Amino acid sequence: MGKQAKLKKCLVCGKAVYATKSACVRCGSAVHMRKKHSLKKTTVFLIAALLLYIPANILPMFIFNKFGIVTTNTIFGGILLLIQEGMYGIALIIFCASILIPAFKIIGLGLLVLTIKYNLYVCTRKYIFLYLLINTIGRWSMVDLFVISVMLTLIHFSHFISVTIGWGTSAFCCVVILTMLAVNSFDSRLLWDAAEKQINK
């Protein structure tokens, strides 16, 4: 490991630097052995995301007005509506993107943070797979928002049939941003440090 070899990596340009140096030889930016306050930052972002996850699921995403019949749709309500109309495939995609992925991100990262903090059992390979998975699928939770944006402009036939957006979308956007920030501030190398500690114990 780089820590034992007294080397650290510049996260800006990727060059390895001696641990005694504070700045990168190539790009001149500050280099740390591990990201600073990584766990604290990740925890704060995760808690904020978890708190906003509740209004994102309770508040309406969009309000559908069809010949005066007004239906308010939360994320889950929208999925139920799709199932009623027999569009099972789309219902599954929206369920994965809007409910499963954010929940998976929050729970998964929370698990990683708790493991490191309380020095629980570490299976580095599985955990790193979890981290890389969270990192790659995260953006796909935006898909429902884009669908709503399309519906908003297309379903716009005077006052008979129209769509209005609810505050759920804003809360949902905040959840997406916060989970992204949490993933970014998490330093996966801490997992290996924790595993090392476990072996030494």
Next chain:
Amino acid sequence: MIIQPHPDNIWLCRVCDTVIAKQPLSTGEKAFCPECRHKLAEKNGCSLWIVLIITCIGLLLIIPASVLPLMHMRLFSVATDHSIISGITSFVQQGMWIPAVLISLGIIGIPSLYFILMIILLSFMVLNSYHTWLMKLLHLLQCIRNQSMLEIYLSGLIIAMVKLNGIGSVYPGFGLIIFIGLIIFQLLSLLLITPYTLWEKLEWMQNETHSISRFSNRQTNGKTGKT
């Protein structure tokens, strides 16, 4: 006691901190971390000119892709259409700023910033003139590189198309072709050149300019010593 290797002779994995001996890569070859399979390095063989041209086309495509209608819908002989800009403005009209900002950044802001930064960097590399601020630009480029949401937007369009087919007749617009073209050009420029190659190139240019300035300094010093 571990013998400390020289930083120039190794790769350090950013995911798991493993030290791997650097191997010379031939063109198109990639090196992966043996612990976590994370990509450590990749040598791109593509000429900078080709990537520059692809990037310029990509930047030019953004404007028509965001203005032209991507989809049309017809119901009771009334037609409506959807473009990226109209989607954002309808969010703004209803006072929802957060989604509007998020969509405009993910679909228009970040891709155009990516293309602009790439064009600046690549043209300075082609001209072989080094400046320190190029490294700052490359850092910014690296941060936004994976944040564009074009392909997610495309899948959102497809889902919406299937979903709305029950209400009225929906059909794709001309802008969709340009939008798909934009995605392809962005993907090409992402695949053909990686930040690793760009950093190596910048480092090479940096060393080059340093050695030239050192050489000319020595010459001027020699002259002043003689006189």
